[in-house]
Amino acid sequence: MLTVASLTRTELEARLAGPGLPVRTGAFVSRIHSPLRHVADGIELLYGAYPLLGEDSFADFDVGLRPSGGLRRWYRPQVNFDLDGLVPFEPLPQAHAFPMLEWGLNWCISTRAHAYLMIHAAVVERDGLAAILPAPPGSGKSTLCAALVHRGWRLLSDELALFRPEDGLLVPVPRPVSLKNRSIDVVRGFVDGAVLSRPVANTTKGTVAHLKAPADSIARAAETARPAWIVFPKYEAGAATALTPIPRARAFFRVADNAFNYSHMGARGFATLAGAIDGCASYDFRYSDLDEAMAVFAALEAPQ
Amino acid sequence: MPLLVRLLADPGQAAGLGPAEWDLALRQATSTSLTPSLLALLEERGLLDQVPAQPRAHLEWVRALAARHRQAVRFEVECIQEALDAVAGTAPLLLLKGAAYTMAGLRAGAGRLYNDIDIMVPKARLDDTESALMLHGWVSAHLDAYDQRYYRRWMHELPPMQHVRRRTSIDVHHAILPETAPVHPDPDKLRAGAVPVEGRPGLATLAPADMVLHSAVHLFFDGEFDKGLRDLLDLHRLFQEFGSRPGFWEALPARARELELGRPLFYALRYSRRLLGSPVPDTVLAAVAPLGPGRPLLALMDALFERALLPMHASCDDAFTGSARFALYVRGNWLRMPPLLLARHLFHKAFLTKNDAPETA
Amino acid sequence: MWRLRPGQTLQYRQWDGECVLYNDLSGNTHLLGDGAIELLLALRRGPATRAALAAVLQAEFDIDPAALDHETDTLLHDLKHLYLVDTMAC
Numbered sequence: 001m002l003t004v005a006s007l008t009r010t011e012l013e014a015r016l017a018g019p020g021l022p023v024r025t026g027a028f029v030s031r032i033h034s035p036l037r038h039v040a041d042g043i044e045l046l047y048g049a050y051p052l053l054g055e056d057s058f059a060d061f062d063v064g065l066r067p068s069g070g071l072r073r074w075y076r077p078q079v080n081f082d083l084d085g086l087v088p089f090e091p092l093p094q095a096h097a098f099p100m101l102e103w104g105l106n107w108c109i110s111t112r113a114h115a116y117l118m119i120h121a122a123v124v125e126r127d128g129l130a131a132i133l134p135a136p137p138g139s140g141k142s143t144l145c146a147a148l149v150h151r152g153w154r155l156l157s158d159e160l161a162l163f164r165p166e167d168g169l170l171v172p173v174p175r176p177v178s179l180k181n182r183s184i185d186v187v188r189g190f191v192d193g194a195v196l197s198r199p200v201a202n203t204t205k206g207t208v209a210h211l212k213a214p215a216d217s218i219a220r221a222a223e224t225a226r227p228a229w230i231v232f233p234k235y236e237a238g239a240a241t242a243l244t245p246i247p248r249a250r251a252f253f254r255v256a257d258n259a260f261n262y263s264h265m266g267a268r269g270f271a272t273l274a275g276a277i278d279g280c281a282s283y284d285f286r287y288s289d290l291d292e293a294m295a296v297f298a299a300l301e302a303p304q
Numbered sequence: 305m306p307l308l309v310r311l312l313a314d315p316g317q318a319a320g321l322g323p324a325e326w327d328l329a330l331r332q333a334t335s336t337s338l339t340p341s342l343l344a345l346l347e348e349r350g351l352l353d354q355v356p357a358q359p360r361a362h363l364e365w366v367r368a369l370a371a372r373h374r375q376a377v378r379f380e381v382e383c384i385q386e387a388l389d390a391v392a393g394t395a396p397l398l399l400l401k402g403a404a405y406t407m408a409g410l411r412a413g414a415g416r417l418y419n420d421i422d423i424m425v426p427k428a429r430l431d432d433t434e435s436a437l438m439l440h441g442w443v444s445a446h447l448d449a450y451d452q453r454y455y456r457r458w459m460h461e462l463p464p465m466q467h468v469r470r471r472t473s474i475d476v477h478h479a480i481l482p483e484t485a486p487v488h489p490d491p492d493k494l495r496a497g498a499v500p501v502e503g504r505p506g507l508a509t510l511a512p513a514d515m516v517l518h519s520a521v522h523l524f525f526d527g528e529f530d531k532g533l534r535d536l537l538d539l540h541r542l543f544q545e546f547g548s549r550p551g552f553w554e555a556l557p558a559r560a561r562e563l564e565l566g567r568p569l570f571y572a573l574r575y576s577r578r579l580l581g582s583p584v585p586d587t588v589l590a591a592v593a594p595l596g597p598g599r600p601l602l603a604l605m606d607a608l609f610e611r612a613l614l615p616m617h618a619s620c621d622d623a624f625t626g627s628a629r630f631a632l633y634v635r636g637n638w639l640r641m642p643p644l645l646l647a648r649h650l651f652h653k654a655f656l657t658k659n660d661a662p663e664t665a
Numbered sequence: 666m667w668r669l670r671p672g673q674t675l676q677y678r679q680w681d682g683e684c685v686l687y688n689d690l691s692g693n694t695h696l697l698g699d700g701a702i703e704l705l706l707a708l709r710r711g712p713a714t715r716a717a718l719a720a721v722l723q724a725e726f727d728i729d730p731a732a733l734d735h736e737t738d739t740l741l742h743d744l745k746h747l748y749l750v751d752t753m754a755c
Contacts, residue, residue: 029358058323058358062331084331085618114368115361249683249696256694263692266372267676270687270694274678372692379690379748 005048013040020062022053026173026221027162028113030105031059034097036079039065042098042197046176046210049218061108065097083108096200099208102178106159109173110260116162116171117272118260123156123170124148129228129302130170132161132280134258137205140235143183144293146211150191151294155217156225165268168275169224174217176210184209190290229300230255230282241292244284251282279303305579306620308332308342312537313581315345319354326359328619335617336533339363340370340415348414370415377406380421380472385506387440391432396508398424398498400477400518404509405538408501412541416534420464420473424491427478434462434476442467442474458484480518481525489517489563512546513559520572521565532613539572540580547583557591566595575609667741668712670751675709677702690748700726701740708750715741 004023007015015021016039020031032043053059061083068078068091078091081104088107092100110118121134122145131153135141142158149155156172164171176197179187184207188194195212230251231243246254255273256262262269281303287293307329311317321329333339343363346352352360385397400422405413425433434444442465447455455463460479466472479491497511510518519542523535546552560569570592576582577589596602614620669675670690677686677697684702686695697705700722707713707721719737722728728736744750 056322056324058327058356058362060358060362062327084335086335112365114365247683248678248680249685252678252685253694253696261368262694264372265368266375266692267687267689268368270676270685274685277680278678375689375692379692382690 002052003048004043004050004052006052009040009044012044016040016043019055020059022055022057022059023047024051024053024221025105025175026156027171028061028105028109028173029053029057029059030061030063030108032101033062033064034066034101036065036067036094036097038095038097039101042101042210045195045197046212049213049215060113061105063101063104063108065101065104067094092203096203096208098197099178099200099203099210102176102210105175109160113162114261114264116164117262117265117269119161119163119255120159120258120260121161122158123161123172123225124153125156125170125225126153128226130156130225131229131231131297131300132170132227132255132276133231133233134161134255135233136258139233140183140287141233142177142179143186143235143290144233144287146177146179146183146187147190147290147294148297149177149214149217150194152298154220154225155213163227163272163276164224165265165272168227168272168279170227171224172217172221174213174221176213179209179211181206186290187211227276227280228303230276230280231285231297232283233285233287235288236286237288239286239288241289241296242284242286243296244286246282246284248277248282251280252277306332306614306617308336308338308615309533309579311342312338312345312533312540313579315349315351318346318351323356323358326356330359330362332615332617332619336615337417337531338534338537338615340366340417341534341537342415343367344370344411344415348411366415369417373417374406374413376472377403377421380470380474381407381507383440383467383470384421384423384437384474387442388433388436391429391436392506396498396500396506398495398508398510399501400424400480400510401522404515407504407507408509410541411545412538414541416538420475422475422477424477424480424494426491426495430462430476430478434465437465437474437476441469458482480521485525487564489521489565493563494518512542512549512552513556514563516542516546516556516572517560517563517565517569520568524568524571533615536576536579536613539576540582543576543582543584553585553588556588557595560592560595566592567597570596571605571609575613579610579613666712666714666753667708667718667750668753669705669708670748673705673749675705686749688747688749693747695747695749700736701744704737704740704744705749712753 004021012021016032017035020033021043022029022031034040064082065079066082067073068080077094079094079097079100080087080091081089081100119132119134121132122141124131124145133141133145145155145158155174155177156170157174158177160173162171162173184196184199188196197210199207199209201207232254252273255277262273265272285296307325311329330339333342343366346355355363381399381403388397399407402413402416402418403421405416444462445464445466447463452463460482461475461477465474465476480489480494481487494510494514497514498508499511501507501509509515516539519535519538523532523539556569560566573584573589573592577584597605611622673689675686677684679702682699684697684699686697686702688695703721703725704718707718715737718741719733722737723733741750745752
């Protein structure tokens with residue numbers, strides 16, 4: 001099976017600028033178009049291990065990161081994200097093109113893949129059991145996720161928990177982990193040999209970088225996982241590590257609050273979420289020390 | 305003919321498509337908001353098993369949306385019925401367009417997503433209807449004074465109303481064309497022909513022929529063709545549904561004449577058969593031929609419509625597509641408003657409304 | 666006379682005195698107390714009078730008899746507002 005790494009830089013740029021680069025990332029295939037150097041850089045650095053498909057393959061998303069036209073071509077050039085000609089966002093400075101690709105792909109999935117109940121959460125797995133980390137921005141979810149997948153946990157996703165209604169299992173989409181601001185240095189310190197894209201400053205989320213997904217997580221991208229724990233993380237500097245159980249009915253609504261498409265999924269969404277809450281132990285998790293956090297997660301026991 | 309159009313006309317072609325073709329077909333479908341309809345068509349014919357695994361999984365994404373939409377429409381109609389119970393008297397609530405297709409369980413409603421519920425009430429009941437809706441939580445769209453006056457004086461409907469909590473929209477019509485249009489299909493005749501919705505007391509839709517004519521008017525009098533193929537598909541599905549009913553084809557041309565809608569019917573039958581292969585009998589085409597335009601104009605309209613009715617996707621455009629759509633947009637507005645009013649309306653909208661109109665939700 | 670609104674299938678889960686319920690008509694999901702779900706389950710068995718429903722609550726819960734009617738009425742009113750239950754002509 002061919003991977004993106006099998007292409008030379010020249011071939012990579014030619015595909016991106018021309019017919020597009022069809023890449024499989026777990027449950028989804030995206031055909032990526034871009035003439036921009038920043039995008040080729042990011043893909044070359046972080047996407048080497050993902051399967052590369054043939055030109056005539058079926059893609060779920062046909063996406064482009066293309067320079068905005070007009071006079072802006074020369075003065076502070078910008079980039080547009082498009083999904084098959086549909087432009088959902090305002091343009092960004094071209095230096096933000098690679099993060100924009102990642103945000104754009106998340107947007108594509110979360111607004112369209114309604115075969116799944118989709119929660120805004122990180123998902124990691126060990127021994128066949130998955131921990132779901134729903135969290136609004138600023139909770140430290142991504143730092144925790146990045147650390148966990150380098151301490152024995154498999155990455156399913158840093159942003160998208162995809163529940164399959166038919167059996168309640170979680171489906172992976174293991175793309176690069178998005179990190180912000182302080183978190184970038186923390187992860188660099190915590191993970192030996194971390195491969196990170198060049199940090200991009202002044203985005204709406206601050207300084208942003210992406211961490212390469214572990215090879216094992218990419219290799220097992222077709223392997224589902226059974227949900228076992230729902231953990232709402234909250235990073236608080238100096239706080240004592242604390243894992244506190246949440247009553248199930250409350251956990252139900254808190255997870256639904258973090259869902260992209262709970263309402264769209266109707267009765268099936270209700271049944272899927274109810275099944276997950278039934279089968280999981282739900283917790284609030286406060287932490288300040290990453291090593292202590294790793295220990296808490298390592299000690300999590302399978303729910304009855 | 306673009307791949308999507310061929311598939312809609314003959315879903316059996318699905319069996320022979322490869323991954324690259326599915327890729328294109330689904331992109332064309334998405335750009336025209338027709339993916340749920342395509343899913344419904346394939347499922348109806350038992351063809352889903354013939355779709356390769358990946359495109360099949362992708363098609364299934366819209367199933368949940370279609371189901372949720374149907375549920376939302378049913379609930380909304382129930383809420384509207386409750387609100388208008390006091391005003392209606394013995395008259396049933398008359399539904400138009402998408403809401404009618406959904407509630408009557410018609411094929412045209414399968415996979416058909418839309419934003420507004422359309423109803424029609426007698427003009428004399430308009431104020432009472434508006435009041436009753438407001439009492440139950442609907443508010444009139446925030447339009448400036450000019451647009452409010454425009455709507456109430458010239459249009460065949462109230463300004464759209466939105467429910468404060470549910471954020472759903474309702475369009476209350478008193479006729480199917482504005483007073484400024486060159487023809488005036490009589491709303492009393494439409495109401496007299498209305499048929500009850502089976503299993504839903506208090507609900508009614510237009511009679512089959514009138515449903516077809518309304519859909520034809522909507523497509524061929526309105527200017528906005530970004531949904532053109534979808535509207536044409538509605539007509540195609542209506543023809544498929546009603547075409548086998550005794551007397552349907554025979555009565556259609558006469559009813560069109562009676563309601564002064566011969567020209568839209570002519571176009572509806574012509575383009576539905578040409579693009580989607582609708583089962584329109586030759587005798588019916590012959591019967592409406594006198595209602596069509598003269599040869600030179602027909603050639604022009606063919607060129608315009610056959611471009612404008614295609615999917616709005618880069619793969620379906622040629623050099624003339626943009627101007628075709630623009631020409632039909634102006635024509636659409638001209639058919640609804642006399643030229644003097646049109647100029648003032650477009651002028652006002654272009655130069656004044658943008659600056660002081662608030663953001664709509 | 667009260668009844669479960671036609672179309673409601675009462676898909677729910679009950680955990681530690683709290684109940685989450687899916688509303689088949691509106692598509693909303695509700696957080697209900699035990700009292701509410703008992704009334705709904707009673708109505709699923711068939712239409713009932715307000716008195717009968719008050720008796721159900723009295724049997725299941727520790728309610729001050731003086732407050733019973735008010736409690737029942739409040740619950741039924743709330744459930745009606747949510748399109749879960751409905752009054753019907755007897």
